[in-house]
Amino acid sequence: MEPLTALKVPAMDGTLPLKPAGQVPDGCTGISSVAENALPNEAIHTVFHLNQAGEVDAHAFKTAALRIPGIGDIGIVPTRPVPEALNLYWQQYLAQGKQASMRYLERNQDKRADPGLLLPGSQSLVVILCPYRPPQGTRLHPRIALYAQGEDYHKVVKDKLFQLAKMLPSLPFRAFCDTAPLLEKFWASQAGLGWIGRNTLLIHPRFGSFCFIGILLTANRFDQYDTPLPESGLRLDKGSRLAPKESSSPTPALPDAEKARLKNEAMNLSRHEELQKLSPHPCSDCLKCVQACPGQALEPGQGLDARRCFSFLTIENQGERPPISTPYWFGCDICQSVCPANHIPWGETPSQKESPNANPAPSTSETRLSPSTSNEASNPAPSPFDPAFLPLPGLKELHPACLAAMDEAGFQKRFRHSPLCRAGRDGLLKNMEAWQAGHAQQVERQG
Numbered sequence: 006m007e008p009l010t011a012l013k014v015p016a017m018d019g020t021l022p023l024k025p026a027g028q029v030p031d032g033c034t035g036i037s038s039v040a041e042n043a044l045p046n047e048a049i050h051t052v053f054h055l056n057q058a059g060e061v062d063a064h065a066f067k068t069a070a071l072r073i074p075g076i077g078d079i080g081i082v083p084t085r086p087v088p089e090a091l092n093l094y095w096q097q098y099l100a101q102g103k104q105a106s107m108r109y110l111e112r113n114q115d116k117r118a119d120p121g122l123l124l125p126g127s128q129s130l131v132v133i134l135c136p137y138r139p140p141q142g143t144r145l146h147p148r149i150a151l152y153a154q155g156e157d158y159h160k161v162v163k164d165k166l167f168q169l170a171k172m173l174p175s176l177p178f179r180a181f182c183d184t185a186p187l188l189e190k191f192w193a194s195q196a197g198l199g200w201i202g203r204n205t206l207l208i209h210p211r212f213g214s215f216c217f218i219g220i221l222l223t224a225n226r227f228d229q230y231d232t233p234l235p236e237s238g239l240r241l242d243k244g245s246r247l248a249p250k251e252s253s254s255p256t257p258a259l260p261d262a263e264k265a266r267l268k269n270e271a272m273n274l275s276r277h278e279e280l281q282k283l284s285p286h287p288c289s290d291c292l293k294c295v296q297a298c299p300g301q302a303l304e305p306g307q308g309l310d311a312r313r314c315f316s317f318l319t320i321e322n323q324g325e326r327p328p329i330s331t332p333y334w335f336g337c338d339i340c341q342s343v344c345p346a347n348h349i350p351w352g353e354t355p356s357q358k359e360s361p362n363a364n365p366a367p368s369t370s371e372t373r374l375s376p377s378t379s380n381e382a383s384n385p386a387p388s389p390f391d392p393a394f395l396p397l398p399g400l401k402e403l404h405p406a407c408l409a410a411m412d413e414a415g416f417q418k419r420f421r422h423s424p425l426c427r428a429g430r431d432g433l434l435k436n437m438e439a440w441q442a443g444h445a446q447q448v449e450r451q452g
Contacts, residue, residue: 055174056228063227070133070169075161075391077136077212080196080231084127084222086119087188095188098308105311107321113186120187124179124222129230131169131221132189132196134207135162137394138215138347146400148440150316150336151215153424155394159184160422162219169221176224182217189218197231200287204294204340205309208287210234212389213347236286287346294340299330303340319436320428326439328446334436335428397423405437 051069053061063081070079086092095117104110116122120130137152139145146154155161159182166180181187190207194200199209206214295303300313311317315337318326331337341347399419408416408430416430425433 051172053172053174055225058228060226060228061173063229066172066227069172070131072387073165073168074387075135075389075393076133076165077216077389078134078198078209080132080193080198081227081229082130082132082192082195083230084121084130086121087117087191091188091191092118103308103310103312105317105321106323107311107317117186117188120192120222123181123185123187124177124224126177126224127222128226129223130192130196131166131223132193132198133162133165133169133219133221134193134198134209134212134216135165135219135391136209136212136216136389137391138212139390139395143395145396146403148332148334149400149403149425150333150338151341152217153336154396154400156397156422157424157426158182158217158394161391161393162217166219166221170223173223173225178221178223178225180219180221182219187220189220192220193218195231195233197234200234200236202294202344202346203288203292203305204303204344206341208344208346211349213349214341214344215347291345293343293345297339297343299337299339319432319439326435328443329436329440330443330447331440334433334440335425399423405434405441408434408437 053066053069055061067079067081070076096114098104099111121127135158137155137158145151152158162182163180166182170178170180179185181189183189190201190205193207199207202208202214204214207216207218208214209216292305295305298314300315300318302310302313302315304310311321315329315331315333319329319333319335319337331339397420411419411430413430416433417426420426428436
């Protein structure tokens, strides 16, 4: 994991041992870790070969990657050290103790500063976004952060990275999803996938901040690399249009048929009603997340102080809990739920209505988005949302009385595929007790 993050994810860098490329027991590295039966989509069967310059066709690779269900966007950047200013900021962040008790954030500083050390000979970082906000009308558990309601995202996202690796020439690679000392959001922004918001999360122009980030570190080189989106970026205004994201890298000449196909795709993209008036940054005139944070953990210009973040206090914290003043027993989505970037539905139908405890979405009078990669009506693009992130059935019975009657073995059996295992039964019970204490304090103050 990286600095400047609202702690929506439980497993962070340093929690898994780093293995040399080619060893695959932990599912993190090696070509052989991608089984043929793990390729559900026809696009994944494509294997891209090197051109005469020893490079992979980036445009064709990214087009094929977006045919994998659950991948919402993709960008590629060359492997290089992070800017010295960012590295210095991270050192200051740690020196101020804002990482709280997460000591693993203090380890592997050399690798965090230079991802090439994670894979000697690495040439490229392939960055993918996997949206996890489910369709409007999905019934959710009201006290569990959205990212933790479905299956463990580490495995789901890594499976997609392994599929991408299968499409590339057989050179060394490593696949990471929140399991290594990588500045994931920085690299995603460098790959043109969004901006870092005041809530310290990556904000994608279409999916907002409810996205998991996966990174494939590979020894393959590409013929084009992506660049960051301009700081004068998308502003969340109704009635405007989303233009297709164009690479600022030079593009090779295309046949007329391919030009026609891409023009058709661009026309489909331009139908997406959403965002856009130019502004210095999508957060430039907005402080909603800073003002809404119940722990006052977001400091403008200073990032996130984990010591005051309720996500840290309910997930990573191994000590006693203070009274919890949020609606959540596990994690916290407040800084995301108030963000205007997350008030734009991207896959819902106007006929769907919000039900109690359902995924919040704007009224039908607001703009609506259709899938971002559409070919012909007979061959629609796969959904960018993976059903693996739908709420697990076991969440329906997750309440204090049920949890108290469950032993740790029963909890692990029921939630073995869930991020909730990060806190465990005892941790969740502590959270529930702290939540009840916080709720009682609120009632007393109001009385």
